[in-house]
Amino acid sequence: MEGAEQRADACDVVVVGAGIVGAAVAARLARQGLRVAVLEAQQVAGGATGRSAGLLLTGVPGHYHWAVRFFGREAARALWELSVEGRERLMEAAAHLGVRVERTGSLALAVTEEEAEALRASAELLREDGFDAGFSRTDPLQRGFLAALQRPDDGVVDAADLTRALLASAPVTVHTGTEVQGLEAEGADIRVWAYRRTVRCGAVVLAAGGYAPTLEPTLSRWVSPGHALLVAGQVEGDRSLDTPCYADYGYEYACSLPDGRLLMGAWRYPRRPSSAENSPDPDAALREGLSRFARRYFPEVEGHIIQRWTGMIGCTPDGVPVVGALPHLTGVYFALGLGGWGLCWAFVAAERVVEMMLEGAPAGLLDAQRREIERR
């Protein structure tokens, strides 16, 4: 394979991708005494993780009310519990490693009457199911939103710093600038073909986010690439957001950074009707949607944008991450599809894929074979 003949290494497990999931997987495996190599095409946290706004939002986008309808009450509750567990593990790890993390709470804001009603119903269902949630029919930010759902336990984290700190916390070998180009069975082992390097190993974990189907096309059954866009504005005055907020079912969000900049973002689920999936410039629709949102609710940002960036996320049909094993290549596992609210899922997805690999444990709610994938 092109450029792959220079180096041949050996280890127990290769992790493809040094985002938050790959870092959590690698650190966990290395702490169990396995020899782990992380191969990363760009730099550590160079994908979605390092581009994220760092909001720790529990659950999946669409609000709890929608999740109860789609998954059923019990499964929705179990999913929320799992993402709460993921959030708590991540916050603990960040605090332990000295990474900036803060429990700010979050605000879900309604942009239509229909969404206001969905928020009211969600708050009620969340409380009935034992989660802390407040609801108000007015806008606490006084920006023209129609209702708000408060989650006091959510937070923010510096996701790039956490990824770097996780990798530094365990004896993991990290090769950056090393794009993996192919995987091949070699006896009981796997040969990983990468740019200027080949590695022979016993198992592989694909944690390549939205790029994964490019490496392994069969993964497109579960994961489609989606786009996210962030802009940072340097705004004057004292309208900073003490609590990060999201609106329009979670597809638009805003928060203040410690240095005073206001971050605003948008992302799209690839199969959503307003999706940019088929557009020749998928970011154009996002830019347009975000400008509309900013003009209406955060007009002080207009004319003060100082930075913009985009990133690729992996999305699943039902919005829940997938953990599984490739049927045609023994020893190759994946933890993917964290979507636009991925951070709260990273630690549980990492834990499930490691347990599947080491103990043959099922991935439970994150199982790639779940029926919801087919239904949507």
Ligand SMILES: Cc1cc2nc3c(=O)[nH]c(=O)nc-3n(C[C@H](O)[C@H](O)[C@H](O)COP(=O)(O)OP(=O)(O)OC[C@H]3O[C@@H](n4cnc5c(N)ncnc54)[C@H](O)[C@@H]3O)c2cc1C
């Ligand atoms: C602009 C933006 C804002 C976001 N804001 C938030 C937010 O506020 N809160 C939230 O919860 N989520 C947010 N997200 C989503 C969140 O960032 C992701 O869900 C999460 O980071 C996914 O982590 P990951 O490790 O699966 O993927 P990634 O971080 O994308 O990591 C995958 C890595 O694999 C590497 N890679 C890919 N292919 C190969 C290959 N062939 N060989 C080697 N390496 C490869 C990539 O370079 C990348 O570094 C945001 C995403 C974006 C883009």
